[in-house]
Amino acid sequence: MVARYLRRNWAYLVFLAAVGVTGCLVQNAYYFQVLTFIGINTLLALGLNLLMGYAGQISLGHAAFYGIGAYTTAILTTTWGLSPGLALPCALAIAALVALVVGLPTLKLSGYYLGMGTLGFGMIVHIFLREWTEVTGGASGFIGIPPLTLGPIVFTDDRAYFYLVWATVLLSFILTHRLIRSRVGRALRSIHDSEHAARAVGVDTQRLKLQVFIFSAILAALGGFFYAHLVNFISPDSFNFLVSVRMVTMVVIGGMASVWGALLGASLLTLLPEWLHTFSDFEMVVYGLILMLVMILMPQGLTRGILDAYERSRKNSR
Amino acid sequence: MQELLQYLFSGITNGAIYAVIAVGFAVLFNATELINFAHGEFVMLGALGMVTLYSSLQLPLTLAFLLTTVGVSCVGFLFERFAIRTVKRPEPIVLVIITVGASIFLRGVGMLGWGKDAFSVDPFSTHPPFSIAGAHLLPQSLWILVIVLGAVVGLHLFFNRSLTGKAMLACAISRRAAWLVGIPTGRMVQLAFVLSAAMGAVAGIIIAPVTMCSYDMGTLLGLKGFCAAMLGGLGSLWGGVLGGFLLGVLEALGVGFLSSSLKDAIAFVLLLLILYVRPAGLLGARKVQRF
Numbered sequence: 001m002v003a004r005y006l007r008r009n010w011a012y013l014v015f016l017a018a019v020g021v022t023g024c025l026v027q028n029a030y031y032f033q034v035l036t037f038i039g040i041n042t043l044l045a046l047g048l049n050l051l052m053g054y055a056g057q058i059s060l061g062h063a064a065f066y067g068i069g070a071y072t073t074a075i076l077t078t079t080w081g082l083s084p085g086l087a088l089p090c091a092l093a094i095a096a097l098v099a100l101v102v103g104l105p106t107l108k109l110s111g112y113y114l115g116m117g118t119l120g121f122g123m124i125v126h127i128f129l130r131e132w133t134e135v136t137g138g139a140s141g142f143i144g145i146p147p148l149t150l151g152p153i154v155f156t157d158d159r160a161y162f163y164l165v166w167a168t169v170l171l172s173f174i175l176t177h178r179l180i181r182s183r184v185g186r187a188l189r190s191i192h193d194s195e196h197a198a199r200a201v202g203v204d205t206q207r208l209k210l211q212v213f214i215f216s217a218i219l220a221a222l223g224g225f226f227y228a229h230l231v232n233f234i235s236p237d238s239f240n241f242l243v244s245v246r247m248v249t250m251v252v253i254g255g256m257a258s259v260w261g262a263l264l265g266a267s268l269l270t271l272l273p274e275w276l277h278t279f280s281d282f283e284m285v286v287y288g289l290i291l292m293l294v295m296i297l298m299p300q301g302l303t304r305g306i307l308d309a310y311e312r313s314r315k316n317s318r
Numbered sequence: 319m320q321e322l323l324q325y326l327f328s329g330i331t332n333g334a335i336y337a338v339i340a341v342g343f344a345v346l347f348n349a350t351e352l353i354n355f356a357h358g359e360f361v362m363l364g365a366l367g368m369v370t371l372y373s374s375l376q377l378p379l380t381l382a383f384l385l386t387t388v389g390v391s392c393v394g395f396l397f398e399r400f401a402i403r404t405v406k407r408p409e410p411i412v413l414v415i416i417t418v419g420a421s422i423f424l425r426g427v428g429m430l431g432w433g434k435d436a437f438s439v440d441p442f443s444t445h446p447p448f449s450i451a452g453a454h455l456l457p458q459s460l461w462i463l464v465i466v467l468g469a470v471v472g473l474h475l476f477f478n479r480s481l482t483g484k485a486m487l488a489c490a491i492s493r494r495a496a497w498l499v500g501i502p503t504g505r506m507v508q509l510a511f512v513l514s515a516a517m518g519a520v521a522g523i524i525i526a527p528v529t530m531c532s533y534d535m536g537t538l539l540g541l542k543g544f545c546a547a548m549l550g551g552l553g554s555l556w557g558g559v560l561g562g563f564l565l566g567v568l569e570a571l572g573v574g575f576l577s578s579s580l581k582d583a584i585a586f587v588l589l590l591l592i593l594y595v596r597p598a599g600l601l602g603a604r605k606v607q608r609f
Contacts, residue, residue, distance in 0.1 A: 058411065105594050112353060112410075116548055117593045120586040123541070127583040241541070245355075245418050252415050281430055288423025292416050296404050299412040 011260075012174065019166045023159055032158035034274060036230060039165035041266035043223040045250040046172055046259065047216030052248070053257030054180060055212045056192035057107065058115045061122025062247050065217040067129055067239030068095045069224025074142045074234055075135060084148050088225055095221030096214050103213040107206065110195075122244045129236040141235030148229040155229070165226050169263075172219060176259055179215075188212060192257075220247075253294055255301025264302055323453035325574040326567060331459040333566020334466040335525050339543025340550065340558030341470055342517030347553045348490035349510030352410070355417040356397070358540020359424035360515045363390045364522020365531040366428055369437040372526075379442055387519045393424070394515025398508050421537070428533030436530035462524045469520055470559055473513070477555065486510065490553070538582065545585040549592050551599025560600060 006013070026032055044066060051057050072091035076082040082090075106117040129136050136142060148155040148164075155161045179185055190198035191205050198205050228234050246269060254265020272290065276283040298305030339361060346354055367386035371377045377385070401416050402408070445457040476483040488496040489506040497503045521543070522531075529535070542565065550561025565585055572584045592599060 109593055109597060112552070113593055113597050117590060120545070120589040120593070123586040124583050127580065131579045241537070249415055249418065252411060282426070284422055284426025284429060288419045288421070288426055291419030291422065292401050295412050295416045295419065296401065299405060299407050299409065
């Protein structure tokens with residue numbers, strides 16, 4: 001019984017151990033911040049991975065939900081003085097509501113048109129955040145967001161915040177994994193392969209696509225909530241079109257339709273700019289080149305690419 | 319009335335620029351069914367090319383125009399050769415990410431080459447502004463209109479009269495069938511990239527005197543040109559032109575009568591409206607499905 005449980009869930013246990021050990025070993029505040037950012041980006045990539053990899057729908061405007069999550073909690077906790085514990089469900093609910101309203105007409109589109117519709121939505125939300133100065137603080141940003149408190153616990157310590165974010169990541173992983181293995185997950189993959197065929201065997205594709213869209217929006221808003229309380233200052237430019245594109249890039253580089261791909265892609269795209277700081281002015285050129293090279297050499301994403309390379313090397317050595 | 323005319327003038331000027339960017343998208347989409355997110359960077363390179371050749375080196379206008387267009391076309395050619403054609407399994411999403419990578423790369427190149435400052439370029443002629451019914455019309459606006467119309471009519475003739483143009487259209491309709499009748503489809507795709515980059519360069523060249531040119535000017539211009547292309551119908555030449563002018567005029571009227579802070583939102587609201595009401599665009603016919 002125990003052995004079977006271990007065999008099935010070894011990946012989570014390794015993950016849990018890795019997070020625990022990392023949290024104990026790391027001392028530097030900067031490293032904690034980078035690691036926490038990886039966790040937040042993993043949440044973003046995870047939702048989008050489900051939408052793109054399993055349901056086969058692209059979104060080029062997901063930074064909007066990230067921004068909605070961050071700005072909702074910022075306004076509720078700072079302007080209205082609510083506790084973050086209360087602001088969290090509000091932020092998620094508003095993101096879900098917006099996703100429902102936007103998704104209803106937008107998800108009727110497919111292919112490039114869906115990409116463009118979500119792109120337009122993302123741009124509109126970004127402009128809205130930038131221009132609605134009285135409420136959002138406008139282009140200069142929103143300052144003074146309080147640190148996260150949940151009940152009696154105050155997460156001002158870097159280590160505590162790191163554990164909180166990564167525990168959430170682990171929970172979302174388990175949730176997503178179970179979702180993929182369920183009837184819903186199979187139905188989703190059938191949409192990815194052929195929407196007509198899925199409809200023919202009785203899958204309510206429209207409803208299912210909308211549900212996944214809302215689920216990914218909620219995960220993005222959760223990421224935004226953590227982001228706002230981590231950095232205590234947000235500005236519209238953290239949620240613009242380029243951020244949406246970066247989220248899509250995380251999914252594609254990590255590998256679509258793979259929960260661990262989301263983690264890999266998020267880690268890489270969070271760490272890459274940190275490493276590239278040493279290149280100073282050449283940062284953008286190198287970043288663009290790496291992006292192109294990975295896609296040219298491993299169009300299936302890194303997860304698949306590395307596995308393929310491993311299998312090839314094993315074949316050659318035999 | 320005078321105000322309205324003034325808004326219309328500025329709308330038509332901007333619209334012409336959106337139109338030529340949209341046409342660049344259309345030319346490429348027709349031949350390859352690819353949306354190039356680096357297209358805005360071609361516009362940026364065109365404008366910055368003029369900064370160097372026309373403003374700094376003081377070359378004659380025609381020479382600077384030609385050299386910039388040829389230079390940016392070469393960038394388009396190299397982009398196709400090294401980034402697009404080397405992909406083994408060209409799935410649309412992979413190609414889109416590659417163009418995103420290229421756009422970041424080109425923006426980085428622009429920053430390295432020209433720095434982070436914004437430049438201005440002298441107008442093409444020093445004629446004082448025309449006054450029509452109390453509204454002012456800059457001579458540069460006339461330059462822009464004439465050059466854009468020339469470029470689009472030229473493309474129209476190329477696609478409808480020349481053998482190469484017809485071969486490219488055949489590629490757009492069915493690449494496989496075109497290949498079967500002996501059209502070198504690979505070279506047609508290459509030509510589409512070159513033409514599309516040239517259109518981007520032209521947009522950058524003519525916009526240079528009416529805006530500030532910097533390495534990060536391309537992204538928003540590219541996206542708006544893209545909205546214009548969708549508005550008119552993706553892949554349609556005249557649809558792109560119509561969409562561009564429509565977007566320019568509506569944007570100018572929106573700035574004049576509603577609010578200038580929401581200027582940038584107008585393009586994207588129009589994009590969503592057209593997607594919900596008529597996804598094929600005003601002049602588009604066929605439905606495109608990728609991903």
